[in-house]
Amino acid sequence: MKSYIIVILISALLISTLFFALPKTEVLMPFHEQRFDLNRKNEDYWKEEIILELNIEPKYKTLLEGKVNQAKNVLYKRLQKVGVEEIQIVNYEPTKEELENRIDIEEEAMLKKYLKIIVQTTKDQSLVNRLITSTGNVKIMEPKENLKELSDEDQFQLYMEENYEGTKWDRSKFRNILINDLMAGDGERSYFGVFKPSLGNKREFSKFLREREGEEIGVLMDSFVIPIQVTPEMPNLFAVGIGPDKNEAEVQNIILNTGVIPAKNISIFSSQQKEADIYEIDHIQVTLTILISIISILFFLYQREKDEKEKILQFAFSLLLIFSISLTILKIWQVPVDLFLLIPAGILGTIFVKKMYTCPTESRMILITSVIVSALMLIFGTGYIPILGNFILFIILISFLTEILTKIYFKHIKIINS
Secondary structure, eight states: OHHHHHHHHHHHHHHHHHHHHSTTGGGGSOBTTBOOOOOBSGGGOEEEEEEEEEEEOGGGGGGHHHHHHHHHHHHHHHHHHHTOSEEEEEEEOOOHHHHTTOOOGGGTTSEEEEEEEEEEESSOHHHHHHHHHOOOOEEEEEEOGGGSSOOGGGGGGGGOGGGEEEEEEEGGGBOOOEEEEEEOTTSSEEEEEEEOBOGGGHHHHHHHHHHTTTSEEEEEETTEEEEEEOOTTTTTOEEEEEESOHHHHHHHHHHHTSOOOOSSEEEEEEEEEEOOOOOOOOHHHHHHHHHHHHHHHHHHHHHHOGGGHHHHHHHHHHHHHHHHHHHHHHHHTTOOBOHHHHHHHHHHHHHHHHHHHHOHHHHHHHHHHHHHHHHHHHHHOOTTHHHHHHHHHHHHHHHHHHHHHHHHHHHHHHHHHO
């Protein structure tokens, strides 16, 4: 009786997930008017060409080329960390027509360099713009005399950079800034940037804070000063409030820990929307083609390998489970997918499962290699490569699940037939 129940449950799992996995079958069973179709990313893509203006201090004139390259590396690292799919950053020289009416008297002494950034992504556009216009520098400032007596109407002056004097303590004097969820003064949870000075500056920084205990200082972040009162605990733990928003904390973590763009300030010189280059794929035709190909291969193997028919049947059953379960998960949880990446992931998954059944001695090495390659793709890959690495890891995980279910299924089939 137990064997019958197990066989029925696994068969029901295969049939139900296969129903969801096949294209357009979700319309046959509406659930509160929700359709479980693939959440394709095609419509979410946008593409923009941005000309970025870097205002670099004259003292870096002899190091200008190196500073521009540093800026490109930091920008690329930021966009990569947030998951922008396509990134192109190159030097740019504006034409005379573009430079007309762009003279800023206050910044005439600055060295101006330009970068052309082309991005194509599904990420939030305002987030991308913020990542490329933030210098990432942090400075600890001391208030000027005019801030000591402010009227209620002038409180906004507390946040203006011109009302503070700079100190030697900038981003270069600190190690990574840790973004932690801590208890705020009002009893609520909030995110803080915890500043840890480099080992050579730790004692001097603690002395700097102790000398200003009870006084106000400012922390300059992207032309915006955060006023802070120095407390007795600060020499041991200097933390700057970022707020309760988790997304904001993640953005600040990227900006503060991917390097500093060596510019006094950054602005968008011009921007132009472009038509996104979408890899159009008819997923219905692709799905049917893959199914027909798999069935043809299985039929060929079944006819050829006389002594391995049971393993081939297990391989076929496992492959159907992988196909149906993975697509069902993507549909029900509405995971955004690039359809063109599903094809190589599916091919690699098929090869992996086939090796598990036809060459079990090699499957462990293939598994280890696949996991290592996928991990390297996730850690060091750019653009679409980390996404493909995620798909491959997902397929490996599902393949192990289906292998267990397949072995259980065929074991109890034998018990029923015996």
